[in-house]
Amino acid sequence: MNSPEPSSAPPNSLAQLRQGDAAIVSGLVEAVGYDDGNGSGAALLARLRDLGFTAGARCEVVARMWLGGDPLVVRVGGSTFALRRAEAAAVCVTSAVTA
Numbered sequence: 001m002n003s004p005e006p007s008s009a010p011p012n013s014l015a016q017l018r019q020g021d022a023a024i025v026s027g028l029v030e031a032v033g034y035d036d037g038n039g040s041g042a043a044l045l046a047r048l049r050d051l052g053f054t055a056g057a058r059c060e061v062v063a064r065m066w067l068g069g070d071p072l073v074v075r076v077g078g079s080t081f082a083l084r085r086a087e088a089a090a091v092c093v094t095s096a097v098t099a
Helices: 042-051
Strands: 022-028 058-064 072-076 079-083 091-095
Touching: 022 042
Parallel strands: none
Antiparallel strands: 022 058, 022 091, 058 072, 072 079
């Protein structure tokens, strides 16, 4: 009774996914510990949206560096990008449904 149902589980961040995992973007949040130089993560969120990290987009972690897992190589749409873990933490995802 104490364990939450899978459908009520909060979304994970892209930074928490393992290599080979695919997910659906559910939204963007300001990343804790990310500093863009002016005290706001607004520039990061705008950049991520411009790259295609929008709600409903399918993304996949293609590779992670072995020491510390930073950076991540992520595919969204038809493009592949390298993101720092702090940047990937701003992308909220839910599990991709496999058919």
